[in-house]
Amino acid sequence: MRHPVPRLVSTELSPAGDGTLRSDADAWTLLLALARRRRRPGLPDRTAAFRLRDDDELEEVHDADPSAARWDPGSGWSVPGEHAAPARAMLDLYLPLCGARPGSPVVIAHLGQSIDGRIATHSGDSRFVTGEANRRHLHRLRALCDAVIVGAGTVAADDPQLTTRHVPGDDPVRVVLDPNCRVGAAAGVLNDRRAPTLRAGEAARLGDARRGAGAAEVIGAPCDRGTLDLRALLAALHARGLHALFVEGGGVTVSQFLAAGLLDTLQIAIAPVIIGSGRPGLQLPAVPSMRDCLRPPGRLFRMGEDVLWSFDLRSPPDGADAAASPDLERIS
Ligand SMILES: NC(=O)c1ccc[n+]([C@@H]2O[C@H](COP(=O)([O-])OP(=O)(O)OC[C@H]3O[C@@H](n4cnc5c(N)ncnc54)[C@H](OP(=O)(O)O)[C@@H]3O)[C@@H](O)[C@H]2O)c1
Numbered sequence: 105m106r107h108p109v110p111r112l113v114s115t116e117l118s119p120a121g122d123g124t125l126r127s128d129a130d131a132w133t134l135l136l137a138l139a140r141r142r143r144r145p146g147l148p149d150r151t152a153a154f155r156l157r158d159d160d161e162l163e164e165v166h167d168a169d170p171s172a173a174r175w176d177p178g179s180g181w182s183v184p185g186e187h188a189a190p191a192r193a194m195l196d197l198y199l200p201l202c203g204a205r206p207g208s209p210v211v212i213a214h215l216g217q218s219i220d221g222r223i224a225t226h227s228g229d230s231r232f233v234t235g236e237a238n239r240r241h242l243h244r245l246r247a248l249c250d251a252v253i254v255g256a257g258t259v260a261a262d263d264p265q266l267t268t269r270h271v272p273g274d275d276p277v278r279v280v281l282d283p284n285c286r287v288g289a290a291a292g293v294l295n296d297r298r299a300p301t302l303r304a305g306e307a308a309r310l311g312d313a314r315r316g317a318g319a320a321e322v323i324g325a326p327c328d329r330g331t332l333d334l335r336a337l338l339a340a341l342h343a344r345g346l347h348a349l350f351v352e353g354g355g356v357t358v359s360q361f362l363a364a365g366l367l368d369t370l371q372i373a374i375a376p377v378i379i380g381s382g383r384p385g386l387q388l389p390a391v392p393s394m395r396d397c398l399r400p401p402g403r404l405f406r407m408g409e410d411v412l413w414s415f416d417l418r419s420p421p422d423g424a425d426a427a428a429s430p431d432l433e434r435i436s
Pocket of ligand 1: 214215216217222223224227228229230233255256257258259261262281282283284285286330331332333334352353354355356357358360383
């Protein structure tokens with residue numbers, strides 16, 4: 105569903121005639137166009153250049169326009185050129201999602217946590233751990249992805265809408281992992297029809313999953329002692345043409361995707377708040393020493409009062425740390 109949200113306000117003239125992106129609003133318009141284009145069939149199986157037309161759609165250009173967006177069937181989109189800092193930060197953070205395609209899906213997960221690693225209070229209240237800029241970031245991730253995935257615990261606690269109402273962009277398909285059918289039949293996400301919704305349950309018990317699923321469609325995956333086979337679930341989503349997938353929480357769900365090695369990118373937003381006890385973020389099997397801990401390469405972005413670590417789980421560790429990027433890129 106598309107919401108009647110105005111385009112982001114740009115404080116500068118845009119777009120520049122030379123293809124330069126002058127603001128985050130310019131960058132967002134281009135990113136949405138790139139994401140729309142990858143969803144349509146017919147992207148060339150060769151490198152190609154595209155420019156943004158006045159109607160915000162892409163047009164292939166054959167002359168060597170140095171600022172045109174480049175499509176490479178092997179590596180996805182790139183946007184060369186000198187762009188204003190806010191636009192470059194947006195491209196750095198979001199462009200990888202725009203290249204998801206059959207055979208090269210992208211799975212990204214995000215958690216917003218306190219500095220002591222909690223994503224909600226003991227009672228399950230998580231409104232709001234992080235600030236407005238990070239919440240806008242979540243809506244942008246939803247808009248660029250084909251589906252957003254949440255665990256039953258999140259729906260039981262929050263019944264989130266999982267739409268893109270704070271940014272321009274289309275709503276993703278919503279997927280609720282609910283093998284024990286514990287999400288109540290009255291849950292808004294199963295019934296509001298704001299976006300296509302899937303309730304994921306055990307393949308051997310689809311009849312149970314259909315009961316109380318409301319307007320949601322039921323999708324099955326093999327289940328071992330209560331744990332859904334997430335790899336099989338992802339394959340079923342890809343078969344439906346859903347190639348950019350956003351795992352939005354909560355901690356149990358993101359931890360399971362991480363432990364199964366299914367994430368390409370893990371984002372942790374850290375807010376300057378101390379919760380002290382409550383729902384934990386990541387929980388992984390114990391490791392004996394610090395040497396055994398995951399230390400993936402990451403980039404740091406500033407979002408209002410929060411900072412966001414974006415970890416690349418497909419690259420080998422390279423010791424990247426905050427000191428390597430002293431001027432944090434700012435996402436507003
Ligand atoms: N700050 C944030 O970023 C953020 C984001 C989202 C949610 N939250 C908060 O986090 C809390 C919920 O998080 P949570 O960690 O407790 O729960 P959760 O991850 O939302 O849901 C976990 C449940 O989902 C089902 N599930 C997930 N993966 C599964 C798998 N592979 N196989 C089978 N079932 C699977 C299971 O349901 P069953 O138990 O029924 O088997 C599991 O217990 C809420 O308070 C919410 O407000 C915070």
